[in-house]
Amino acid sequence: MNSARVKTFYYLMKLGREFELAAKQEYMKGNIAGFLHLDIGQEACSVGSMQAFDKGDVFTHYREHVLAIARGMDPKVVMAELFGKATGVSKGKGGSMHLFDPTLSFYGGDAIVAGHLPIATGCAYARKVQGEKAGVFAIFGDGATNAGAFFESINIAAAWKLPLIFFCENNYYAIGTRIGWVSPFEELFNKAKNYMPAKRIDGMDVCEVYKAVTEAKEYLENGLGPYFIEAETYRYEGHSMSDNGKYRSEEEMEIFKSRDPIEKLKREAIALGIVEESYFDETDKKIEQEINEAIEFAANSPEPELNELYEDVYCKECTNVVS
Amino acid sequence: MDYKIVMPVLSDTMDKGKLIKWHVHEGDTVHKGDVIAEVESDKAIMEVQTFKDGVVKKLLVKEGDEVPVKEPIAILDTETKPQAPTKKEQAKEEPSKEESKVVQKSEIPSILQELMPTSAPPVEGYASPAAKKAAAKANIDIETLQKEGVLPKPAHLKDISEELLKRYFTPKALHLLKEYGIEANSFTLDHKIDEEEVQDFIMKNNIPKPFPLSSNRKAVIKNVEESAKKPTYLVMETFDIKPYKNVKLTSILIKTIADVMQRHPLTRAILEGDRYLIYPSSNISVAVAKGDDLFMVVCKDAQQKSLEAIDEWVRNLKNRDYSAEELSGSTFGISNLGMFGIKRFSAMINKKDSGIAAFGTLYDGKIDVTFTFDHRILNGVDAAKFVSDLKNSFKGNG
Ligand SMILES: Cc1ncc(C[n+]2csc(CCOP(=O)(O)OP(=O)(O)O)c2C)c(N)n1
Numbered sequence: 001m002n003s004a005r006v007k008t009f010y011y012l013m014k015l016g017r018e019f020e021l022a023a024k025q026e027y028m029k030g031n032i033a034g035f036l037h038l039d040i041g042q043e044a045c046s047v048g049s050m051q052a053f054d055k056g057d058v059f060t061h062y063r064e065h066v067l068a069i070a071r072g073m074d075p076k077v078v079m080a081e082l083f084g085k086a087t088g089v090s091k092g093k094g095g096s097m098h099l100f101d102p103t104l105s106f107y108g109g110d111a112i113v114a115g116h117l118p119i120a121t122g123c124a125y126a127r128k129v130q131g132e133k134a135g136v137f138a139i140f141g142d143g144a145t146n147a148g149a150f151f152e153s154i155n156i157a158a159a160w161k162l163p164l165i166f167f168c169e170n171n172y173y174a175i176g177t178r179i180g181w182v183s184p185f186e187e188l189f190n191k192a193k194n195y196m197p198a199k200r201i202d203g204m205d206v207c208e209v210y211k212a213v214t215e216a217k218e219y220l221e222n223g224l225g226p227y228f229i230e231a232e233t234y235r236y237e238g239h240s241m242s243d244n245g246k247y248r249s250e251e252e253m254e255i256f257k258s259r260d261p262i263e264k265l266k267r268e269a270i271a272l273g274i275v276e277e278s279y280f281d282e283t284d285k286k287i288e289q290e291i292n293e294a295i296e297f298a299a300n301s302p303e304p305e306l307n308e309l310y311e312d313v314y315c316k317e318c319t320n321v322v323s
Numbered sequence: 324m325d326y327k328i329v330m331p332v333l334s335d336t337m338d339k340g341k342l343i344k345w346h347v348h349e350g351d352t353v354h355k356g357d358v359i360a361e362v363e364s365d366k367a368i369m370e371v372q373t374f375k376d377g378v379v380k381k382l383l384v385k386e387g388d389e390v391p392v393k394e395p396i397a398i399l400d401t402e403t404k405p406q407a408p409t410k411k412e413q414a415k416e417e418p419s420k421e422e423s424k425v426v427q428k429s430e431i432p433s434i435l436q437e438l439m440p441t442s443a444p445p446v447e448g449y450a451s452p453a454a455k456k457a458a459a460k461a462n463i464d465i466e467t468l469q470k471e472g473v474l475p476k477p478a479h480l481k482d483i484s485e486e487l488l489k490r491y492f493t494p495k496a497l498h499l500l501k502e503y504g505i506e507a508n509s510f511t512l513d514h515k516i517d518e519e520e521v522q523d524f525i526m527k528n529n530i531p532k533p534f535p536l537s538s539n540r541k542a543v544i545k546n547v548e549e550s551a552k553k554p555t556y557l558v559m560e561t562f563d564i565k566p567y568k569n570v571k572l573t574s575i576l577i578k579t580i581a582d583v584m585q586r587h588p589l590t591r592a593i594l595e596g597d598r599y600l601i602y603p604s605s606n607i608s609v610a611v612a613k614g615d616d617l618f619m620v621v622c623k624d625a626q627q628k629s630l631e632a633i634d635e636w637v638r639n640l641k642n643r644d645y646s647a648e649e650l651s652g653s654t655f656g657i658s659n660l661g662m663f664g665i666k667r668f669s670a671m672i673n674k675k676d677s678g679i680a681a682f683g684t685l686y687d688g689k690i691d692v693t694f695t696f697d698h699r700i701l702n703g704v705d706a707a708k709f710v711s712d713l714k715n716s717f718k719g720n721g
Contacts, residue, residue: 025374028331030393035335180477242334242366251452 001207006269008051009206011283013043013262016066018291019075023065023082023096026295027241032082034095037063041204041236044261045169046070048209049139053165053217056134057105057127059120061141063169063235064108068099071106079294085301092304093312113174114140114147117166121153124162124226135163135220137213143174145188154226158195161225165216166192168230169203175239176247192228203231204259234259324402326375327395333364339391340364342384347397351379359397377401450478457483496521503530539616546619550671557669558694558706562717565688573609573659574634576682579716581605581625584655587709589701591654593675599700608653608673611640619673620645621653657682667691677701 020038027036039046043066050058050070060067065082069075073089081088082096090098098109107123110116120138127135144150145168157164170188172179180186189198197219201212209231216227234256238245269275330340341363347353358370359379377399384396448466450458457480458465465483468474474482488497488507495518500507503525510516510524524530536544566572584590584605591606592599605626608619622628622636654677658670661684670681670693678696696706 028333029329030332033335238369242337242364242369244367244369246367249451249453 001269001272001274003274005051005210006265006275007279007283009047009210010262010265010269010275010280011287012047012051012070013066013206013265014283015075015287015290016043016046016069017262018287019069019079019294020065022291022295023079024237024241026079026082026298031299032096033084034097035062036082036096036241037239038237038241039063039066039235041256041260042066042169042171042233044206044209044265045139045167045203045231045233048206049137049167049213052210052213053137055105056163056220057107057120057123057136059116059123059136059138060106060108060110061113061116061139061144062097062109062111063141064099065096067139068101068106068108071104073099073101073104073106075290075294076297079298080301083298083301084303085298086304086308087297087301091308091312092301093308114144114149114153116140117144117147117149117153120164121157121162124157124164125160128160128162133163133221133223135165135217137165137167139167139169141174142168142170142172142179142183142188143177144168145191146174146182151191154192154195154228157226161223163220163223164226165213165220166196166226166228167213168228169233170230171233171235173235173239173248175243178247187230189228189230196226196228198228198230200230200232202259203233204256204261204264206261206265324400325380326377326399326401328359328371328373328397328399330362330390330392330394330396331371332392333362333369334366337364337366337392339389341389342386342396343368344386345382347379347382349379349382353377353379353399373399375399375401378403449476450474450483451480453480454478454483457487461487463487491516492521493517499525503532505530537616539618543617546674547671550673553672554698555672555695556698556703556706558696558703558710559667560692560694560710560714562690562692562714563688564685564690564717566685570630570634571637572661572682572685573657574630574637576657576659576680577607577609577622577625577637578628578630578633580655580657580680580713581607581622581628583709583713583716585626586712587705589705590677590709592677592700593654594697594699602654605655606653608656608676608679609637609640610656610658610670610673613641618645618650619653619656620649621651623649623652655679661685661690667693669693669695671695672697678706 017040020040023032023036024038026032042063046066047070050067058067058071065078068078068089077087077089078099081090081092081094081099084092084095086092088094090100094100094109097111100106100108107119110119117138117140120136124136140150154166156162157166168188170179172186174182179188187200189200192198199212202208212229212231216229219227236253236257266280270277333340343361343363345360347359353359353373354376355374356372359373360371362369362371379397380400381398382396383398384390390396448469450465455465458478461483463483463486465474465478468486469476469478474486491510491512491514492500492507493515496516499505499518499521505521505524510520564572564575567575582605588601589599591604592601604624607622607625609622611618611620620640622633625633628636651674653673654675656670656673656676656679658679659682660668661682664684666683666686668681668683670679672679672695676697677700678694681693681695683691694706694710701709
């Protein structure tokens with residue numbers, strides 16, 4: 001751990017959390033429509049992985065705000081997208097589940113569970129054919145590892161030695177289905193270990209996530225093929241805004257909250273004397289300000305024009321998308 | 324400053340919410356993030372948190388009220404300084420000494436190992452924390468029962484309570500409990516309880532058996548409730564009707580009414596917004612009882628059909644299922660209880676129909692008929708002309 005890195009981790013995780021709390025509030029006020037899936041509790045996975053995997057292509061599912069912000073998207077533009085405004089990253093036409101920015105190689109948001117894994121695999125194949133090293137990062141939930149698309153993807157990625165990191169956020173639940181009810185074991189890296197290097201890490205520890213993804217990235221860059229990481233984590237909120245999450249016990253929640261990634265990093269950094277305590281308060285204040293600005297920006301941005309309905313329907317010219 | 328807490332939007336399809344429970348009283352101090360209420364959305368019962376600190380000044384709705392989204396449900400005073408710390412705060416303050424200590428990995432996992440199956444899965448006695456608690460209380464040995472295959476792995480709270488019930492109730496008794504929705508703790512759990520004991524309990528306490536509504540019943544309820552809202556009036560008359568030998572009476576009624584409807588456009592009309600839609604065809608809804616269900620099946624284009632064709636349609640009615648198409652599109656209805664010896668009754672208007680004729684039993688070549696008309700469509704005079712035309716038509720039917 002070095003001071004600058006810890007500060008970045010803290011800033012991004014906290015920014016992500018405050019962003020999501022604000023989004024939740026705005027949803028309840030009716031300013032955000034459609035679905036809203038919050039990442040609260042899982043920030044270490046989003047931030048640690050995006051900090052480590054800084055070059056290649058990123059494919060993700062519907063729980064993606066923090067990932068997008070950690071990738072470098074401006075919270076203002078993300079919030080505007082959630083509000084459905086013209087200034088949003090997808091011109092307000094995609095909303096919470098479709099944060100897509102080719103300039104950041106961020107092809108975010110697939111509503112179909114495991115639907116993005118074959119696409120990520122295809123992209124990894126293209127990168128390999130083109131002789132590029134940076135590779136592809138695909139993040140998904142525990143539920144996705146029961147889908148056929150998942151098995152087909154790990155199979156072909158391994159057979160063809162594609163540069164692809166499979167990053168599984170095991171938060172134990174696919175909406176209300178506990179992983180153990182529908183899978184013969186709960187340690188999901190077992191599903192991939194005959195295909196590629198596969199390991200399980202503490203997904204509530206941002207440093208551990210960072211380290212694991214860095215190792216995986218080096219493995220890809222050496223042309224050795226795909227890599228599987230299972231990060232054990234937890235979401236504090238329901239699956240989406242209309243889910244009360246009551247299928248989980250309070251004890252279980254408390255255990256994970258005691259491992260909260262943001263608090264943990266702060267505690268450890270202070271105890272080890274890596275970062276001075278005042279940094280955290282100042283950062284929190286700065287973030288509060290930043291989030292307020294994001295909401296203001298989103299609220300005051302215009303709605304998309306009506307003729308936008310006919311735009312972006314067919315792909316005219318793709319830049320920086322593998323073709 | 325006053326801050327209004329509003330009924331939150333909790334799903335994409337929610338337009339109102341029911342306030343199930345208040346967790347605060349007026350005068351309570353609340354902090355950002357505290358749960359203040361439970362609300363039922365169209366999907367689930369959800370907790371509502373406050374986004375601001377303050378003192379609850381006023382609760383604007385009662386438990387059980389349905390409130391449109393974005394309407395205020397409570398007012399917070401965000402300026403008055405809170406008097407005493409909230410319960411939550413007190414709880415939080417205690418362990419503060421330890422907070423700045425670095426928690427070593429090996430420290431937390433002791434509880435973790437027990438509760439979280441993944442950290443070190445205890446293969447035996449594998450159960451949720453709540454299940455373990457309940458089992459300890461009830462003296463249930465999860466590990467042994469799992470070995471015997473009696474309890475599933477992992478065991479959940481519901482498995483433990485089922486196990487507990489099995490100990491104290493015979494299977495038939497359990498079935499009765501479920502059927503009547505009786506809580507197990509209505510009994511003293513110190514002996515095996517059989518069917519008879521539960522049956523006695525039901526009689527003694529006069530417990531009703533819940534009987535779910537069929538979807539047909541729900542549709543009928545909706546239809547008659549709508550019908551009851553209409554401004555209607557009754558016209559009662561006695562008709563001379565000669566039945567044919569081999570034709571059902573209902574078929575004659577349909578055919579004759581269909582022909583007469585052609586001369587009275589308002590009986591072919593429905594009300595839509597600020598206009599009438601007058602249809603060219605005589606489409607007549609006929610009340611059909613099938614088992615416990617009631618349907619209003621529509622005889623379409625009855626003015627064009629021969630009496631024989633209608634009779635065949637009527638005879639077939641009870642032996643088949645009806646398409647949605649066949650249950651809609653009428654403008655006038657008939658109901659007949661004559662076959663039960665009922666002399667006179669009135670019927671409720673089906674869906675958008677302009678009226679309905681209720682036929683009693685045939686006596687001395689006569690039938691008493693009660694018409695119910697929607698006054699928004701037909702005035703008394705329109706009705707009188709229609710009924711009298713009908714009366715004359717029936718006279719000549721022999
Ligand atoms: C193919 C498919 N089936 C079902 C759904 C509905 N659905 C949306 S999210 C979800 C749960 C996925 O859980 P998991 O993969 O564990 O991801 P998490 O939400 O926990 O991050 C389900 C079943 C869907 N979107 N796509």
